[in-house]
Amino acid sequence: MKKVFIKTYGCQMNVRDSEAVTALLRERGYGIATTETDADIILLNTCSVRDLAEQRAVGKMNGLAHAKKKAKSGLILGYMGCMAQSRGAELLKSPAVNLVVGTQRFHHIPDYLDQLVAGKKSVVDVADEAGSESAVKHHEPGKVTAFVSIMQGCDMACTFCIVPATRGAERSRGIPEIVEEIHKLVDTGVKEVTLLGQIVTSYGRKKSEFVKLLTAVNAVSGLERIRFTSPHPQGFGDDLVAAYRDLEKLCEHAHLPAQSGSDRILKLMRRGYDRAKYLKIIEKLRAARPGIALTTDIIVGFPGETEEDFAATAELLREVQFDQGYIFKYSKRRDTPAATMPGQLPDAVKEERNQAALEIVNAAALCHNTRLIGETVGILVDGRSTKGAKRMLGRTRTNKIVIFDGYERQAGQLLPIKIERATTVALYGNE
Ligand code: SAH
Ligand code: F3S
DSSP, X not given: OOEEEEEEOSXXXXXXXXXHHHHHHHHTTOEEOSSGGGXXXXXXXXXXXXXXXXXXXXXXXXXXXXXXXXXXXXXXXXXXXXXXXXXXXXXXXXXXXXXXXXXXXXXXXXXXXXHHHTTOOOEEEOOOOTTGGGTOOOOOSSOSEEEEEOEEOOOOOOTTOOHHHHHOSOEEOOHHHHHHHHHHHHHTTOOEEEEEOTTGGGTTSSTTHHHHHHHHHHTOTTOOEEEEEOOOGGGOXXXXXXXXXXXXXXXXXXXXXXXXXXXXXXXXXXXXXXXXXXXXXXHHHXXXXXXXXXXXXXXXXXXXXXXXXXXXXXXXXXXXXXXXXXXXXXXXXXXXXXXXXXXXXXXXXXXHHHHHHHHHHHHHHHHHHHTTTXXXXXXXXXEEOTTOTTEEEEXXXXXXXXXXXXOGGGTTOEEEEEEEEEOSSEEEEXX
């Protein structure tokens, strides 16, 4: 039996895609290797959002190619995901690479591997496929939390972003098939689902369609918690804000990628909102669900970003006091409008602003977490933590990681945990 190892880079969509391919390969009779040294086939599921992610995958592949050549082994190597989509056949330049599969063709990987195992030298498939948004539906067993893909692609045109080029136009699955998938997951023990897509708030394209989906998922009995990612701030209309008040399974956490606090930069980014509108959404969410946790994405060093623009971003971070924030240094992406804008900034400036933004974000995160010391929080136990033998890991409804001494059998349980210690990224406590 040939064994496959999939290494995943980038976002939760990629994690989900890798899982679906793993499940399909298992069904086809392939073994799943737990380490790459144990594998006959290694696939890299790549990310293109920033250059660093691409470089990491290319560096990894070069290392694997070198080892393959040296050992004269029959190792099969492949790229899948966003970088495979945007670079296509160019990736076959390395003769050690056998497979390149784009973002709409994942479900054909078992067929392509069968062909490669039978002796074919290489396969490239980066075609579009109508209906492919419904192809990512296979799951691995034994999970407490599951990702469910509800839509693919993005029709926005943020000037820094490569995603519309790698994931294609928006395509949504129907509510009945999504709900059916969630029912099946609940039957296998899943307690929490995260609805996934590149811009989930555009689900179904029509106004309120996403809220209709949330309402339908909320009605699935046996399901405890609902999350979603990634939304767009523009999608937080009054209907979605009300859903945070009305749907008891919808967890009190919203990820609102701000990208910048400067109106001038937001316009150059073509984000479709300004600072005032963004802050208004935050205010409405906090009013609808007091205690809601808020997280964000910020890009520092966008072309033409002045000290004043960055100061406006820093001010936004201080004002909102996010529970967590992800700061990215602007990275030039091929064929995006921002890549050729004037005022590209040196890395030293980006790095300095990155550090400054991180300090604000970390201080706010620590402050939110420290406030929970001495409190008892409800968590859903996900499984074992990587931090030690008896350490188990769960999450609060606000999506904070909680690590505690416990037992494997507690996975899937909702437990009260008394918090004793806090860092910027996790809470520690005991039952
Ligand atoms: N809604 C999308 C967001 C795309 S990528 C999704 O999650 O699929 C996630 C984050 O990466 C963005 O919110 C943005 O902050 C960051 N990002 C995207 N393009 C970038 C670029 N060219 N340089 C730096 N950061 C970028
Ligand atoms: Fe990218 Fe903007 Fe869509 S960040 S994924 S183009 S909403």
